[in-house]
Amino acid sequence: MRFRRQVKVSDGRRAQSKAMIARTVGDRGPAPGRRERNKQEKRARIVAAARRLFEEKGFAQTTTLEIAEAADIGTGTLFLYARSKEDLLVMVFKDEMLETAMAAFSRLRPDDPLLEQLMQVFAAMLSHHERDRDLAKILLKEIMFPTNDDRLGDIGELMEAIFAELGRLLTAAKASGSLRAEFDPRLVAEILFSNYFMDLLEWLRGLWSRQQLLDRLRRQLAITIDGLR
Amino acid sequence: MRFRRQVKVSDGRRAQSKAMIARTVGDRGPAPGRRERNKQEKRARIVAAARRLFEEKGFAQTTTLEIAEAADIGTGTLFLYARSKEDLLVMVFKDEMLETAMAAFSRLRPDDPLLEQLMQVFAAMLSHHERDRDLAKILLKEIMFPTNDDRLGDIGELMEAIFAELGRLLTAAKASGSLRAEFDPRLVAEILFSNYFMDLLEWLRGLWSRQQLLDRLRRQLAITIDGLR
DNA sequence: CTTCATTTATGACTATAGTCAGTTTATATC
DNA sequence: GATATAAACTGACTATAGTCATAAATGAAG
Numbered sequence: 001m002r003f004r005r006q007v008k009v010s011d012g013r014r015a016q017s018k019a020m021i022a023r024t025v026g027d028r029g030p031a032p033g034r035r036e037r038n039k040q041e042k043r044a045r046i047v048a049a050a051r052r053l054f055e056e057k058g059f060a061q062t063t064t065l066e067i068a069e070a071a072d073i074g075t076g077t078l079f080l081y082a083r084s085k086e087d088l089l090v091m092v093f094k095d096e097m098l099e100t101a102m103a104a105f106s107r108l109r110p111d112d113p114l115l116e117q118l119m120q121v122f123a124a125m126l127s128h129h130e131r132d133r134d135l136a137k138i139l140l141k142e143i144m145f146p147t148n149d150d151r152l153g154d155i156g157e158l159m160e161a162i163f164a165e166l167g168r169l170l171t172a173a174k175a176s177g178s179l180r181a182e183f184d185p186r187l188v189a190e191i192l193f194s195n196y197f198m199d200l201l202e203w204l205r206g207l208w209s210r211q212q213l214l215d216r217l218r219r220q221l222a223i224t225i226d227g228l229r
Numbered sequence: 230m231r232f233r234r235q236v237k238v239s240d241g242r243r244a245q246s247k248a249m250i251a252r253t254v255g256d257r258g259p260a261p262g263r264r265e266r267n268k269q270e271k272r273a274r275i276v277a278a279a280r281r282l283f284e285e286k287g288f289a290q291t292t293t294l295e296i297a298e299a300a301d302i303g304t305g306t307l308f309l310y311a312r313s314k315e316d317l318l319v320m321v322f323k324d325e326m327l328e329t330a331m332a333a334f335s336r337l338r339p340d341d342p343l344l345e346q347l348m349q350v351f352a353a354m355l356s357h358h359e360r361d362r363d364l365a366k367i368l369l370k371e372i373m374f375p376t377n378d379d380r381l382g383d384i385g386e387l388m389e390a391i392f393a394e395l396g397r398l399l400t401a402a403k404a405s406g407s408l409r410a411e412f413d414p415r416l417v418a419e420i421l422f423s424n425y426f427m428d429l430l431e432w433l434r435g436l437w438s439r440q441q442l443l444d445r446l447r448r449q450l451a452i453t454i455d456g457l458r
Numbered sequence: 459c460t461t462c463a464t465t466t467a468t469g470a471c472t473a474t475a476g477t478c479a480g481t482t483t484a485t486a487t488c
Numbered sequence: 489g490a491t492a493t494a495a496a497c498t499g500a501c502t503a504t505a506g507t508c509a510t511a512a513a514t515g516a517a518g
Contacts (some may be wrong), residue, residue, distance in 0.1 A: 145367075147436075190424075195423050220416055224453060227456015
């Protein structure tokens, strides 16, 4: 990965082309213009091709050339949409990750004890990563250490959504009287999540089995929760 | 980084050569053998060369060929000592990292409040990484996601040392009566450290200034500590 | 319909991390 | 000190991620 002087194709939501600006500002005209449509189609083809190949052959075994061919674009074009092979992985899986997390939150039964609710959310996230540990490893690596600063927005969005939901759980617990009233739910959400995340990384490093991880995590979360009573 | 079928040169402490085994088992003979001496010298040259170049030119700007030349070895030889360029970085800086941490612990004044002691330790670690954020980023990335499983031992050792020291602080606080007596210091150490670590990563991603990071961290640690009173 | 400017696409190319078959060097054994 | 075995070393080589000069496509303006 070498230095890149300039980004040429802007990434979907952050696009600043005249067309995009016009559209954003209010004219809800019929078609978003052929240019934008082509770009989105191409982007979709790239993501689909990359997802298929990464899942079928694994990350390391898939070359960027293969992806470009499968998406029917030139080799150089690929790097207008993703800055690195790893960045491509984030492009492919970030939405799914957010959806998994949100789905887990929406499945919760509000009357369960807080600790159970937290465990269910984190266990769901864990199961998601468990489907393909190798991909998960590279994906999380890239999320924590992005090669593409344009992706910081996506990452922030993901974290923000999780913290907000966790904060909601905490506020609910506070309201129901099971927790003290003076703490900042956002900060506690961050504490709980860091805990999950570090455990997750250790699990990825192969230090523990799923069950060991969950046991540890439960005990850690319990300490934090108990402290707030 | 491709698949490696076999490790040929074993890494220092984990070496299994006859010489090493003999030496380990008890015969404290005079010289460790020319072979072993050569290996250690070479290893030292590699580490020294890598450190100098990484610090002078930066990680990305330094090629493995340059390092090999500076260490006066063949290009292939380098990869008998480190499995990847990133792994080399860990080889170079892991001891220093451990020393920084231990030095920070030893500088503590036992009568300071627990929170102050924790902040001093974490602030010292932060200052260490602050000297070269780019190197720190790649170093921590490699520590959390090692490309060389032989390095898991080193990483475990580092974490273990930190957790042990943190545990000691907690036990002391418990003994002095400022904390409840029933919690497991090890688990709490892990909670506190995860917290520091996630904040550190966010700082590396450029989300906050040093001061903002420290403020956040202090408030988070305070929540955990307060819960243990 | 013709410019003209801008965005997007392309693939031949480059740089370099990491490999491996063959060689050298050290040690053990007689 | 000759021979055999194993460990360590080597550099020419390969694979591939990422670049960049050039070309094509699009849309705006007249």
